Amino acid sequence: MGVLRAEPARLGAASRAVGSAWRAYDWQLSAYALMLMTFGLVMAYSNSVHDGVSPFSWGTTFTRGAAWAVIAVAVFVAATAFDYKWLKTFAWPLYAVNLGLLGLSLLIGDGVGNSSRWVTIPVVGLQFQFSELAKILMIVVLARYLSAREARLDSLSTILGAGLLMAPAVALVMLQPDLGTSLVLAAIVAGMLFMSGASLRWLALLGAAVVAFIPVAWNLILHDYQKARLLSFLDPSADPQGSGYHLLQAQIAVGAGGLLGKGLTNSTQGQLDYLPVQTTDFVFAILAEELGFLGALVVFLLFVALLWRILTSAWRARDPFGTLFGAGVASMILFQLAVNVGMVIGIMPITGIPLPFITHGGASLITLALGLGILQSINIRQARAEW
Numbered sequence: 580m581g582v583l584r585a586e587p588a589r590l591g592a593a594s595r596a597v598g599s600a601w602r603a604y605d606w607q608l609s610a611y612a613l614m615l616m617t618f619g620l621v622m623a624y625s626n627s628v629h630d631g632v633s634p635f636s637w638g639t640t641f642t643r644g645a646a647w648a649v650i651a652v653a654v655f656v657a658a659t660a661f662d663y664k665w666l667k668t669f670a671w672p673l674y675a676v677n678l679g680l681l682g683l684s685l686l687i688g689d690g691v692g693n694s695s696r697w698v699t700i701p702v703v704g705l706q707f708q709f710s711e712l713a714k715i716l717m718i719v720v721l722a723r724y725l726s727a728r729e730a731r732l733d734s735l736s737t738i739l740g741a742g743l744l745m746a747p748a749v750a751l752v753m754l755q756p757d758l759g760t761s762l763v764l765a766a767i768v769a770g771m772l773f774m775s776g777a778s779l780r781w782l783a784l785l786g787a788a789v790v791a792f793i794p795v796a797w798n799l800i801l802h803d804y805q806k807a808r809l810l811s812f813l814d815p816s817a818d819p820q821g822s823g824y825h826l827l828q829a830q831i832a833v834g835a836g837g838l839l840g841k842g843l844t845n846s847t848q849g850q851l852d853y854l855p856v857q858t859t860d861f862v863f864a865i866l867a868e869e870l871g872f873l874g875a876l877v878v879f880l881l882f883v884a885l886l887w888r889i890l891t892s893a894w895r896a897r898d899p900f901g902t903l904f905g906a907g908v909a910s911m912i913l914f915q916l917a918v919n920v921g922m923v924i925g926i927m928p929i930t931g932i933p934l935p936f937i938t939h940g941g942a943s944l945i946t947l948a949l950g951l952g953i954l955q956s957i958n959i960r961q962a963r964a965e966w
Contacts (some may be wrong), residue, residue: 681751841869
């Protein structure tokens with residue numbers, strides 16, 4: 580009889596644990612991410628119309644975006660179902676895999692000019708950028724490293740160690756070359772150190788050292804076209820048909836949108852193909868022209884809400900790894916949002932950094948889905964541990 584009475588008790592405890600886990604699942608975080616992804620698909624549809632073919636034909640920006648969106652949802656579900664604690668166990672093998680994938684991109688990758696950024700996936704023919712995946716993998720590695728040194732975050736050796744861990748990934752991405760993603764990786768480690776409570780004094784000194792290194796990087800590392808793009812935001816009219824062309828056309832698009840916009844698919848800059856890379860780096864310009872200031876404001880508010888939920892998940896995590904992982908994801912999204920929009924309106928240099936969820940690109944979307952799925956895994960498993 581004791582066994583019979585114990586069985587319902589175990590079932591009841593299991594049921595309460597499952598119920599608690601689902602109550603801890605952050606529905607708002609998922610909803611905001613889904614709405615932003617929907618905005619991205621809407622812009623992909625609009626850009627496909629500008630191509631002059633049916634947006635629903637396979638191979639258009641919209642159908643490829645929809646395919647990646649389905650894959651991203653599957654990745655999100657799988658990451659949520661996966662026990663995040665295994666990431667701590669396998670953080671160092673993942674670090675080696677990450678560097679291996681970045682090295683593979685240099686060997687077999689394709690890209691514009693002489694770059695080696697995208698690797699084509701056999702059979703389906705879709706392209707994937709391993710440097711995007713590197714963002715999440717490095718967040719995992721840094722969260723593992725910093726959480727193991729929670730009591731020594733004020734130490735210069737800990738801060739330098741985090742920088743040294745990130746350095747090989749940054750170097751391999753720069754060799755592709757991909758300045759934008761390199762800057763995102765640097766922003767991730769800086770954001771995680773700042774939000775972990777690392778010594779502000781040491782961070783300020785290291786920041787000053789980085790600034791002092793800029794002239795060296797300018798002369799020895801950056802290519803001529805990268806220098807031209809970085810400088811064009813200072814005076815785009817100096818070379819309106821060259822390095823300043825993208826920025827001038829983007830500013831025209833943003834200004835033409837006004838308060839309510841011209842309407843979906845009615846972008847002059849998009850229809851007449853005045854704005855290059857309108858599906859990727861400068862998609863926000865087309866969004867502002869077609870949906871206007873109010874449409875752009877809705878997108879901004881969704882990003883603010885998403886970042887709030889990400890930081891809430893990080894603050895509630897009882898595991899330092901979970902807190903640091905959330906800080907890394909928030910740093911990644913915030914930096915990309917600020918730089919992408921800033922370069923479109925002319926207050927930041929043009930660096931080729933995508934706008935999360937909105938820029939067309941499978942690797943970026945998969946990376947975001949993976950990061951948010953891991954956050955949900957942290958949410959529900961820490962709630963389950965209470966029982």
